[in-house]
Amino acid sequence: MLPLFAGIVNSCLPGKRNKVSGWIATAAILASCVLSVIIFAKTWNVRETHVQQLWFTIGDTKLYAGILLNNLSALMLLLVSVIALPVHIYSTAYMKNDENYDRYFIYLSFFCFSMLALVVVDSMVLLYVFWELVGFSSYLLIGFWFTREKAVQANKKAFLMNRIGDVGLLTAIIILFAQYHTFDIAQLFGEGGLAGQPTITNGLWVAHGGGLPAIWQYIACGGIFLGVAAKSAQFPLHTWLPDAMEGPTSISALIHAATMVAAGVFLLGRVYPMFTTAELDILAVIGCFTAFMAATIALTQNDLKRILAYSTISQLGFMVMAMGIGAYASSLFHLVTHAFFKCLLFLVAGIVIHQMEHIKKDNDLDIDPQNILYMGGLRKKMPFTFIAAVIAGLALIGLPLTSGYLSKDGILIQAVDWSDSKSLLFRLVPIGAIITTWLTAFYVARMIVKVFFGEFRLEQFHPHIKYHCSDGGWQYRATLILLALACLFPFFSLNPLLYEQGWIFGGFNSIQLARVNPYHTIIPAGVNILSVLLIYWAWAVYTGRKILVFPQTGLLFRLSYHEWFIDKVYNKVLVRAVLAFSKALSWFDHNIIDGFINLLPLITIALSKITAWIDHYIIDGISRVLAFIVQITGNFVRRFQGGKIQYYLFSMLAIVLALFILKILI
């Protein structure tokens, strides 16, 4: 509970000025870090804690709000706060010249709060709530520099894609509720949980309380998968992540390397018992495909942060694949290690970009500070950063003596084992994974060589520039040291080569493979030797010793460079359709609905005009006619008393005549 409160207090506090808010946020995170360590110590492999309270009741259904602390959540808790701490320290230096300093820390604290809450809640409803909040905070943070057009578009894209995932997740939650009538995670997925029990027999999803047609189970799993794909950037919902690099680099480090994207994998971890074997297979295939695709794209990118973004996508693909093949523990292990070295890589990138921006401002150049084509030879200028980058890069590739080796090779070995028990087609999965590993080695090496080795290429484009680069203040260095240490093997296992002895591994139930399996030695050896060769090759190519230079044109290059054209396809097909639709709707609203409303006063005016005419002519006309008749009659009759004696005589005679005529005729 306590980290939650820290987060909330944090989000209420800011509103103050610059530097102070940064320190407040950092202090809060430090506090939560300490607390999470305590909790971790109490919960890991010892016991579960589950605290609940009645939240509200709808009809017969009661909803509980509470906290569930088992191995998974304790681990995540620790991970999030431990990663967040160096990032906070780093941010105080990185953002120190930015005028929106306090707003940044507000958002950052808000994000930490949502993420921490996400990992500890025990009810699916609350999970969904915090899932959405995490997505929302990332939207705020990606678009932090909202005056830039690209940033605004990027955060819109991120939010929309996350929304699609949210819809999937919501569907799944509802279906689960319909089936099991409870939202409680412990009840659904815990030991002997409900979701672990049912089977699909004869097309019916049989469970404790009743049965639903089997189709709902598939839809539920599909919904979960949509949520995972959106949050963790799997194919096809991965395009938002490279664009999300428009945000500050420290944000990219925290969110997009370590925590938020890991939320998807965390979700998979939570609902794991629910999947059937077929769905797990699909999961594995998609994860593998994503990893492969992202790695190929990362080969040709020139923007430093985009390389790292695609690398994240690739590693997440690994994790999802690991989940799919049943290596539950390895997947989570990889999650943790990836968090550390990816975060470190991003922070390094942040420092480099920061220096490039200084150069740009000092010399008033018009370059993209993130483009690695302009970098080079920074090894000499920023040695500290260089060492940290190398460590992280090696961890990413998965060479022995690093933590990455332990987790990644664990996945690879288990993948091969798993495909053994499947049909031949599934052989592609581990093969794809291995190829991806080699690709990873190549692009990481390329990146490091291009940035840190060789000549400073910016000088070739713009000679006579003055610059100076340095490693930065103690905030940077302390952070880098901390994270670099975590990338090395001692943190995770005493034996550098055997992953089973990693303590994380021991914390989760999973398949324990026999040590005698020959794969355990072939795979790591083969993969790693080839990786070393590839590294050397990349170094050779990119420091200019022209060995087998790749052509910069050609179909494969173009395919990779343009990110497999997926983004463009999305834009053309989906975005345009939606925009056209919304234009049509707004036209409809403007013309027809507003037109209809405008028609009503016109009708009223016309009616009133008609009424006025009727009143004027007809009603007045009647009274006028009457008056006229009276006037004529009066005038006529008046003449008889006009005083003219001849008229008198005339009338008298007329009457007499009339009498005579009547007498005669009748």
Place this chain on the structure above:
Amino acid sequence: MSLAQALFYLMGFIVVASALFVASTKNLVRSIFMFFITLFALAGLYVLALADFVAITQVVIYVGGILVLILFAFMLSGKETLNVLQQQKSKFISLNKLPAIVLAVLFFIVMVNVIGKINAGNLGWIKQVISAKAEIKPNDEMINNIGINLMTRYLLPFEAISILLLTALVGAAHLARKEGRA
């Protein structure tokens, strides 16, 4: 058709024609002079009706007296009166008189109707008189008759008329007096 009848029709025609002229003209003088002719023709009619004394009396009194009186009253009234009297509208055919014409015509029709109905020639007492041969013949001397009747049978009306005439004379003389000297 005997001479008497022809004369009657002639006289009758003159009477009616001149009377129509008198009625239709706007000019006062002309109407007065045409009235002359009407009166003379009427006298002729009286003669044909075997009332010769009445005819003479008519000529003497009516023509020689009344008409001359009107003429004198009209001619001696002064210039302004003449102008006023002669000032009339000069439309030839106007419909102002239409009601009067209609009235007169209707009256005439009614009278003709009545006259036709009574069949004056066949009235009872007339037939009696004719059969008793008591009607006036053209050869009779009626003046004798008138004189005797006037003094015996109609003495009272005779005297009354004379008094009436006297009062009329005095009254007219008084009415037409000049206003006293200023």
Place this chain on the structure above:
Amino acid sequence: MISLTDFLMVSAALFCIGLYMIVSKHNAIQILIGIELMLNAAILNLVAFGKYDKIANGGQVFALFAIVLAAATTAVALAIILNVYKKYKTIDPGRINNLKD
């Protein structure tokens, strides 16, 4: 011989002409002439019927009386017309309408 009916017709015609003059003339003296015409028509009527009364001879005697009365009437009427002219400066009976409502 001349039938009685013919005399009566002439008399009726004269009477109606006189009536027309009275009703429609705008000159007082012409109205007076109209009155004379009517009187004359009445006298003609008397004379026509008087043919059949040899002994009492009422027709012709009363015709005489009527002529005398007509004279008196005319004299008085002319005096009145003179007075009216003096007061109203007009002898158009249409204009003398002080008796109107």
